Amino acid sequence: MSLLGEDIVTEDGLFVVNMGPQHPSTHGVLHLKVWLDGETIHKIEPHMGYIHRSIEKMSENLSYRNFIFATSRMDYLAAHINNEACALAVEKGLGIQATPRAKVIRILMGELTRLASHQLWWGCTGLDLGAVSPFFYAFRDREAINDIMEETCGARLTQNYVVPGGVMFDIHPNFQKRTKEAIANFKRNLTDYDKLLTGNVIFENRTKGVGILTKEDAISFGVTGPTARASGLSCDVRKWFPYSGYENVEFDEILATEGDCFARYMCRMAEMRQSVRIIEQLIDNIPEGDFQEKTKAVIKLPKGEFYQRVETPRGELGVFIVSDGAASPYRVKYRSPGFSNLSALSTMAKGGKIGDLVAIMATIDLVIPDIDR
Amino acid sequence: MKEPGYFKTIYLSVKSLLTGMRMTGYYFTHPKETHTEQYPDNRATLKMMDRFRGEVIMPHDETNEHRCTGCQSCEIACPNGSIKIITKQEVNAEGKKKKAIDTWVYHLDMCTMCNLCIVACPTDAIKMGQKFEHSVFDKSLLKKILNEPGSKVKSGVE
CATH class of the missing domain: 3.30.70.3270 (Alpha-Beta Plaits)
Incomplete structure (x- = not known):
């Protein structure tokens, strides 16, 4: 039997299955070609490019002020952090720093983004593994954070709130009150989360010991973020290469050693508590002053190469700008966390069952536009 | 991981099912704590944030x-x-x-x-x-x- 000139059953007797863009358990449009031996996974090949929008190439024709907006569409669940990475790279080139007030606002917004992203991941993980109700509870809590974003930034997902030198406008008068309410609610709801999913026997059986990623593999594939930290690899950019004043706040880097799906799950759950801790430290201590450093109307970076990395909810995002001295970048390269994390999928899933693949994909927390860009 | 026994598994499964059902039941009997907005029926009272970009x-x-x-x-x-x-x-x-x-x-x-x-x-x-x-x-x-x-x-x- 053959399909498009390719054998559905290979010479070794492996059965080729397309886990295609239409599969309901994948978020976004990722096409996985899976070689199966019975129900056991032999090999996985991710096929990408379904939502490639050439953001890198587009940026070459946009000015340094304008190219930031497009990065909101890369990792749409962490748009604020993507924007921040670009702004920091431009600031590095200009040799300026954001004002102290802007820095604190950026951290607060970044951690709120991380919370919102992890909540959505928590809901979707439950949904992928057959539990529907977590999805609704996660979205309820995420809604509070989206409201904060809407009130201060003007948009719920694609905020475009960060500009080189600071933030676009000052925080809304209600921001502190609303954030405190949302955080207080969220802390109470976290116990519900644990009740619903963490202690659930079906969930534990489906995730414990499944999709193990060793520390060595994590290093060799360039895996970052909670996925790597669950394997014991310390790689939190906020700790190792602090930016925006993360060196002044107290938080722990969450590490686990098991490297399986449950460890990745617990890592992210613990990270949410750390984000809450960071927000609680800063919410009453926003320094007074300007929210934006004065920059020229047309930003021109000096000739050279500038690299900035930040920690998104999924891992390390790197922005690499090559400048030839003009008003728009000569070349922009994004090192997206999802792309590297996806490359380890085949190693993680090899030898497992096809049902485990969904659990592994859910706990890597893939955001497909981030992979394709 | 050590596999729990047959009856232990049944007990744990029923327990986690009941835990989940208890939470669902709580929100079922407390409709005021739900956050659903009745859009588009609430159009007359729906007010967007003042900075919202439409x-x-x-x-x-x-x-x-x-x-x-x-x-x-x-x-x-x-x-x-x-x-x-x-x-x-x-x-x-x-x-x-x-x-x-x-x-x-x-x-x-x-x-x-x-x-x-x-x-x-x-x-x-x-x-x-x-x-x-x-x-x-x-x-x-x-x-x-x-x-x-x-x-x-x-x-x-x-």
């Missing part, structure tokens, strides 16, 4: 005057090319020639609501509106002309 609008005052001088800063600032300004030369009362806008074309279908044009405007002529229900059947209806017919620039706005 579309670009150009406010006109009661004498049909706007604040746009036709400097085209917004057109340059727009990353998608969704703003096109056609200017004309006008002769004012003193006989001097002055640049003014003829049509301020706004392509809503290309706009990503990034707010860069509003930030770039030196005279605060445009701002973001809160309307968000933009669906139409014909794509050409999304091309809008923001300056009203017969309007002119407010005196004193440079």
Whole structure:
């Protein structure tokens, strides 16, 4: 039997299955070609490019002020952090720093983004593994954070709130009150989360010991973020290469050693508590002053190469700008966390069952536009 | 991981099922704690946040005057090319020639609501509106002309 000139059953007797863009358990449009031996996974090949929008190439024709907006569409669940990475790279080139007030606002917004992203991941993980109700509870809590974003930034997902030198406008008068309410609610709801999913026997059986990623593999594939930290690899950019004043706040880097799906799950759950801790430290201590450093109307970076990395909810995002001295970048390269994390999928899933693949994909927390860009 | 026994597994499964059902039951019996908004039935009371970005609008005052001088800063600032300004030369009362806008074309279908044009405007002529229900059947209806017919620039706005 053959399909498009390719054998559905290979010479070794492996059965080729397309886990295609239409599969309901994948978020976004990722096409996985899976070689199966019975129900056991032999090999996985991710096929990408379904939502490639050439953001890198587009940026070459946009000015340094304008190219930031497009990065909101890369990792749409962490748009604020993507924007921040670009702004920091431009600031590095200009040799300026954001004002102290802007820095604190950026951290607060970044951690709120991380919370919102992890909540959505928590809901979707439950949904992928057959539990529907977590999805609704996660979205309820995420809604509070989206409201904060809407009130201060003007948009719920694609905020475009960060500009080189600071933030676009000052925080809304209600921001502190609303954030405190949302955080207080969220802390109470976290116990519900644990009740619903963490202690659930079906969930534990489906995730414990499944999709193990060793520390060595994590290093060799360039895996970052909670996925790597669950394997014991310390790689939190906020700790190792602090930016925006993360060196002044107290938080722990969450590490686990098991490297399986449950460890990745617990890592992210613990990270949410750390984000809450960071927000609680800063919410009453926003320094007074300007929210934006004065920059020229047309930003021109000096000739050279500038690299900035930040920690998104999924891992390390790197922005690499090559400048030839003009008003728009000569070349922009994004090192997206999802792309590297996806490359380890085949190693993680090899030898497992096809049902485990969904659990592994859910706990890597893939955001497909981030992979394709 | 050590496998629990047969009866232990049954006990744990029933227990975690009941834990989940208890939470669901709690919200079922406490409808005030749910957060669902009855859109579109609540349209009359639905108020968007004041900074919410729904579309670009150009406010006109009661004498049909706007604040746009036709400097085209917004057109340059727009990353998608969704703003096109056609200017004309006008002769004012003193006989001097002055640049003014003829049509301020706004392509809503290309706009990503990034707010860069509003930030770039030196005279605060445009701002973001809160309307968000933009669906139409014909794509050409999304091309809008923001300056009203017969309007002119407010005196004193440079």
